[in-house]
Amino acid sequence: MQLNLRSTSKFLTKGTWTSIINPMTYSQSAIEKLLNEGGYVMISAGRNNKMPSDRNLSDDTIQERTINLTIDLTNLYAYSSMMGVYNGDNETSFFVILHNISPNVERTVFIQLGHKYNQESIIYVKRTTPTIQQFIYTTGEFSGKYVEGQGYEVLTTNVTDDYSELKLCPDSIFKFTLNFDFGTVIIGKTRIKTRQLIDHHTNYVLTNQQKRNS
Incomplete structure (x- = not known):
């Protein structure tokens, strides 16, 4: 289903989304408008290899967890499925449109969802000018901390890590990465x-590379 962003805002304000429209497929203009103006979250329920409790979970268990996240989202938020590679890990994520009525409440809700599904982090982007773009740690040694950034890059060349990929209407791929300052x-x-x-993420990428080469 193609998303018209203007009508989306009206529906979200009224809270009338139902499960029949999820997952959505965006037009390129709609996704670029969201990336430029904010009002979205990126979240996953995939395997968190940084947490020992996740490493030995079966693929079926991870799939069930992902389905449970979509149940939490359905009827409350419009979302699109998204593929990505982060720190060398492949995962299915969700690009979720926020209501933008109570931003602090929504931010807290998604931090709690990140913790519920044992995710190291979520990405929260507040709809304001300029946007407030946050990479928020929800579990592990950095839980409760976050970094900020500004803007995004559309990727047209072959990349192998740190990118997100959305299927667009009618039949194209939109690949991008968000900018963050991990030094603050x-x-x-x-x-x-x-x-x-920076060292935390670099060391994890190196560990993944060593595992693949062993």
């Missing part, structure tokens, strides 16, 4: 310059 960690209102997160 935010805890509450405090900003800390550190390489801790």
Whole structure:
């Protein structure tokens, strides 16, 4: 189903979404408008290999968890399925349109969903000018911390890591990556310059590469 962003805002305000429209397929103009103006979340229920409790879960268990996330989203939010590669891990994620009525409440709701499905992080982008773009850690050693960024890049060349991929109407692929400053960690209102997160993600990518080569 193709999404018209203007009518979407009206429907979301009234809260009349039903399960028959999910998952949605966006037009390129609609997805670019969302990326430029904000008002969305990117979230997954996939395997979190950074958490020991997830590593030995069966594929069927992960699939069931993903279905449960779609149940949590359906009737409340419009969303599209999305493929991506992050830190060397392939996963199915969801690009979710927010209602933008109570942003702080919605941010908290999705942080809780990230924790519920044992995700290391979610991406929350508040609809404002300029957008507030946050990579929020929801489990693990960095839980409660986040980093911010601004803007995105459309990827037209072959890339192998750190990208998201959406199927668009009528039959095309939109591949992009969001920009974040992982050198500045935010805890509450405090900003800390550190390489801790950069090293964390770099080490995980190297570990994945070693596993594939062994």
